[in-house]
Amino acid sequence: MTGSSKPLQLAVLAVGAVLTLAGCDSSTDSGDRPTVAGQASSTPSVAPDVPSGYDTCKDIPQSVLDSEKLRRQDTGNSDANGSLKWRGCVYGRTDGYFATITTTNVTVDMTRAKNFPDATELTINGRKTIISRQTEGRREACVANVSMSNGSLDISVLNPASNRDTGQTDSCVIARTLAEKIAPTIPASV
Template structure:
């Protein structure tokens, strides 16, 4: 279990760094003169407020997905990217981390990850991607729009999981996201 969460943290840090680096340009002789700021993506200084996945997801939602063993999943990446939230596990099934992040839906879209799909969840823009190249079928990330960032669902579902391993990871993530997002206040 611990190594899975450590792998997730490394993946998150790599993705966060890649997202922040989107605005950097090393174009050699055509670079901006010294003292002139180069363009960079606008990122909120902190994660969105108004919904804390560790305390605001109703127990009934967690029970409906048989999620247990809440574990804090806070992390930071270079460039000010942040995640704040918790992870759970489903015995012999998938393991989600649900975090607020200052990464926006548009930032995710701009990275053009594999199997990118956009849709709405409870009236909010959402995007699902397969960001882990080594295990594209076993990991899915969904970001759902919030003011100043997004609510991120990072779902790990290795094929060896007896309950869910043969199910589509992004379909599982979307079902979970639909249940959770329905509990968010419209002000978040």
């Protein structure tokens, strides 16, 4: 990546954070953000911090990153209302997708409760996982949440159709592939 791509990287990070936050902020009133009709007013208990014991900036094996042609671009830390937190890094692929890979105190159950359309639940490496499009009409974006103690591994993929190498691949297929490659590297105790 060249120095002139830094603004693009920051824009992608911002878009990824907005997409992720849109999925977790139940008080949204923007037309661009999803809302859930009839959601219970009580908020599930949120852990005070993200799961410890796995750092997505250091612990994802280089072999996994190489298999996806990903290079670390920037940090992907953010906070949201309700003490929600994400800690990790943004990875990018030349002429391809970007993925913000973080640990978060948002659980798979919290994501499920949002009732996102087209959400898919499965088990990856013995861990509950949910893959969802969290912003209606944004086919280029998808999020996979893999359960961890007191939260989840959050993989937010942004893959516009204009990307030469990956633009024709569904962003949820990419999110699932990344989850399948990363989840086995998370220690069982985390």
